[in-house]
Amino acid sequence: ERGMGSAVGQVPEYCEQITRWVMEVAKIPVIVKLTPNISDIVIPARAAVAAGANALSLINTLNSIIGVDLETLEITPNIGGKGGHGGYAGPAVKPIALNMLAALGKDSIMGRARLPISGMGGISTWRDAAEFLLLGASSLQVCTAVMHYGFRIVEDLCDGLSNWMDEKGFAGISDVVGRSLYRVSDFNNFDLSFQAVARIDQQKCIRCNLCYVACNDAAHQCIDLIAKDGTLVQPQSYDIQANGKEEAIGTRPSVHVREVDCVGCRLCYNVCPVEDCIRMIEEPSGRPSVTWGQLSESQRDVTEDWEKMKKYREKMGIDIH
Ligand SMILES: Cc1cc2nc3c(=O)[nH]c(=O)nc-3n(C[C@H](O)[C@H](O)[C@H](O)COP(=O)(O)O)c2cc1C
Ligand code: SF4
Ligand code: SF4
Structure with missing residues (x-):
C-alpha cells in the first residue's frame, strides 16, 4: 500500500483536501471514487461533496488476503514468498456495494447535493445492474465480470435491462434510479x-x-x-x-x-x-402492528427494562425460543 486511493479515502479530511485541489484545476467533470475500506461510507462521501466533486462512484475493492498455501505456508498469491492484501471484488462484494450505495441514497446531505452516483461492485448480470439502479446509481461500471467474460457481457446487461424495463413499463433509466430507496429502513x-x-x-x-x-x-x-x-x-x-x-x-x-x-x-x-x-x-401474527421506534415512544420502560420486556412479550403472546 503506497498511501494512495484506499489509504486517503479512509481519512475524510484528506478526501476533502485532495478533491478541493483537483477541483481547482479540473476542466472536466470530476468523479470521486470511494473506498469501501471504511465503516461509514457517508463520511468520506460528504467530504467529497463539500469539496465540490461533480459526482461520486463506489465501490472500489476490499482489502483482503485470499489464502495461505498449506504446503509452503506462504500467503497466496505471493511475490517471492511474501504476500500482502489484495483487493476483493466481483459477486461476493455486491451486498456490501448495495448497502453503501443505499447509505448514500438515504443521507439527507447527499440528497440535497443531488450528485450523480456511479455504482459498481459485483455487477455480472442485468439483474445486478437493475438492483444498483434501483438503489440510486445513475450509471454503472463493471470490472471483474469484464475480466471474466469480456466486453460482450455489457451487451447482455443492456438487453436484459431493457427487456425488464419494458416489462415493468419504465420509459427510461430515470424511472428506475433510486426507486427502491424508500424501502430501505432500519x-x-x-x-x-x-x-x-x-x-x-x-x-x-x-x-x-x-x-x-x-x-x-x-x-x-x-x-x-x-x-x-x-x-x-x-x-x-x-x-x-x-x-x-x-x-x-x-x-x-x-x-x-x-x-x-x-x-x-x-x-x-x-x-x-x-x-x-x-x-x-x-402469516398474520394476530398481534397489533408496532415498530420498535413506536414502542420506545409509547412504552419506553418496556424497551429499557428486561423484566418489563418479558412481561410485555407474555402479554402479547411473543415466545422467543
Ligand atoms: C484487477 C483489478 C484492478 C483494479 N485496479 C483499479 C485501479 O487501478 N483503480 C481503481 O480505482 N480501481 C481499480 N479496481 C477496482 C474496480 O474498478 C472496481 O471498483 C471494483 O473491482 C469493483 O467492481 P467489480 O466487482 O465489477 O470488479 C481494480 C479491480 C480489479 C479486480
Ligand atoms: S425442502 Fe426438500 S429439497 Fe429442500 S432442502 Fe429440504 S429436504 Fe432438501
Ligand atoms: S426457523 Fe427453521 S424452518 Fe423456520 S425459516 Fe428458520 S430454518 Fe427454516
Whole structure:
C-alpha cells in the first residue's frame, strides 16, 4: 500500500483536501471514487461533496488476503514468498456495494447535493445492474465480470435491462434510479408483529435433508423428519444411501416445518437446492402492528427494562425460543 486511493479515502479530511485541489484545476467533470475500506461510507462521501466533486462512484475493492498455501505456508498469491492484501471484488462484494450505495441514497446531505452516483461492485448480470439502479446509481461500471467474460457481457446487461424495463413499463433509466430507496429502513421502523414461516412443497422436495440440518444445527429446531406412518424419525436412524429423488422418496423420511415454532429466519430457504421448493409465507401474527421506534415512544420502560420486556412479550403472546 503506497498511501494512495484506499489509504486517503479512509481519512475524510484528506478526501476533502485532495478533491478541493483537483477541483481547482479540473476542466472536466470530476468523479470521486470511494473506498469501501471504511465503516461509514457517508463520511468520506460528504467530504467529497463539500469539496465540490461533480459526482461520486463506489465501490472500489476490499482489502483482503485470499489464502495461505498449506504446503509452503506462504500467503497466496505471493511475490517471492511474501504476500500482502489484495483487493476483493466481483459477486461476493455486491451486498456490501448495495448497502453503501443505499447509505448514500438515504443521507439527507447527499440528497440535497443531488450528485450523480456511479455504482459498481459485483455487477455480472442485468439483474445486478437493475438492483444498483434501483438503489440510486445513475450509471454503472463493471470490472471483474469484464475480466471474466469480456466486453460482450455489457451487451447482455443492456438487453436484459431493457427487456425488464419494458416489462415493468419504465420509459427510461430515470424511472428506475433510486426507486427502491424508500424501502430501505432500519430496525426502528420494522413491524415487530411481522411473521413469516417456511413452507415446503412436498412434490418438489428431493429429501436431501439440507433444510433439516440447517434448522436443527443452526436455527430453531423446528423441521421434523416424518416417516410414512406419520411418526417422528430420529436423524441417522434411516438408510441414507438413496440415489436420486425417486429412491429417496421411498427410503427417507419427509421434512415438515412446525410452523408454530418457525421464526422465519430463511436459513432452510437459503440452503434448499430445489428452486421454489421452500417458500417463505407471510402469516398474520394476530398481534397489533408496532415498530420498535413506536414502542420506545409509547412504552419506553418496556424497551429499557428486561423484566418489563418479558412481561410485555407474555402479554402479547411473543415466545422467543
Ligand atoms: C484487477 C483489478 C484492478 C483494479 N485496479 C483499479 C485501479 O487501478 N483503480 C481503481 O480505482 N480501481 C481499480 N479496481 C477496482 C474496480 O474498478 C472496481 O471498483 C471494483 O473491482 C469493483 O467492481 P467489480 O466487482 O465489477 O470488479 C481494480 C479491480 C480489479 C479486480
Ligand atoms: S425459516 Fe428458520 S426457523 Fe423456520 S424452518 Fe427454516 S430454518 Fe427453521
Ligand atoms: S432442502 Fe429442500 S429439497 Fe432438501 S429436504 Fe429440504 S425442502 Fe426438500
